[in-house]
Amino acid sequence: MLEKVERWVSRLPKSELEMPILELDGVLYTPLDILEEVRAGTELGERLQERWEELRRGIRTLHNDETMYELARVRLLKRLQERPVRIMTLTAGMPTEITAEQLIRDIETGGDLGESLVKAEIKVVQRMIRI
Numbered sequence: 001m002l003e004k005v006e007r008w009v010s011r012l013p014k015s016e017l018e019m020p021i022l023e024l025d026g027v028l029y030t031p032l033d034i035l036e037e038v039r040a041g042t043e044l045g046e047r048l049q050e051r052w053e054e055l056r057r058g059i060r061t062l063h064n065d066e067t068m069y070e071l072a073r074v075r076l077l078k079r080l081q082e083r084p085v086r087i088m089t090l091t092a093g094m095p096t097e098i099t100a101e102q103l104i105r106d107i108e109t110g111g112d113l114g115e116s117l118v119k120a121e122i123k124v125v126q127r128m129i130r131i
Contacts, residue, residue: 005038005049011131019075021128023067024051028074031128055129072121073107080104089113 009017009031020028029037029048037045084100098113106114 002038005035005052008052008131009035012128016128019078020071021125022048022052022055023071024048028071052129068122068125069118072118072125075125076107076117076121077104080107 012031017032018030021031022029022034024044024047034045034048034052038049039045080100080103085103086100087098087103089096089098103113103117105111107117108114
């Protein structure tokens with residue numbers, strides 16, 4: 001039902017509306033993409049809504065590991081490119097600043113910090129689907 005999708009999208013943080021959240025047939029869709037297709041009454045909209053409802057109810061798992069990893073990776077890279085951040089870590093007791101560019105490289109190369117960030121983003125996607 002359109003109302004369910006509209007309610008879900010209205011509950012999401014604005015920062016999530018244009019972030020990929022669901023994969024179907026190798027294509028990533030944002031909440032706004034899903035809402036647009038459902039409102040238009042397209043076959044794609046029906047399939048997206050069905051997939052979203054299955055994910056929410058736990059009937060279907062939230063993609064296979066490889067697909068979910070790639071979805072989370074794409075989301076992180078997009079977020080870092082749109083809103084660069086810097087984080088501080090402690091290395092051998094000394095504070096070290098890590099820039100958005102360094103984070104992007106670490107995500108792209110599968111570094112330890114990048115892997116940790118992708119795993120955390122997977123949890124974010126799971127929560128956003130169920131809002």
